[in-house]
Each structure stands twice: as structure tokens, then as C-alpha cells.
Amino acid sequence: xxxxxxxxxxxxxxxxxxxxxxxxxxxxxxxxxxxxxxxxxxxxxxxxxxxxxxxxxxxxxxxxxxxx
Numbered sequence: 481x482x483x484x485x486x487x488x489x490x491x492x493x494x495x496x497x498x499x500x501x502x503x504x505x506x507x508x509x510x511x512x513x514x515x516x517x518x519x520x521x522x523x524x525x526x527x528x529x530x531x532x533x534x535x536x537x538x539x540x541x542x543x544x545x546x547x548x
Contacts, residue, residue: 513538 516538517531 509542512542516542 513535517534520534520538
């Protein structure tokens with residue numbers, strides 16, 4: 481009886497932990513892309529006019545650096 485409760489609690493905590501990890505991973509990625517956009521606007525002398533292209537570039541760069 482006690483082993484069953486223990487196993488159920490362990491499974492619940494594992495699922496909760498997985499959910500939190502996956503949720504915060506997405507949050508951190510979005511923050512990194514926003515920081516990249518802000519930094520690229522500050523560094524470039526001519527302001528970026530096409531924000532979608534800049535966002536796509538930043539997302540690609542961050543994904544590539546994460547694979548290394």
C-alpha cells in the first residue's frame with residue numbers, strides 16, 4: 481500500500497518537473513530572441529526596418545548555438 485503511494489507520487493513529480501522544464505525552456509528562448517532583437521537594434525547604425533526578418537535571423541542563430 482505504501483509503495484503504491486510512493487510510486488504514484490514519484491510519477492506525479494516527474495510529470496510536473498517535465499512540464500515545468502519544457503515550459504521554462506520556451507520562455508527562455510523567447511527572452512533570448514527579444515534580447516537579440518534589442519541588441520541588434522542598438523548595434524546597427526541603420527535601424528532595422530523588417531522586424532520579422534530580424535526575428536527569424538535571431539531565432540536561427542540561437543537554435544544553432546544551442547546545438548553545439
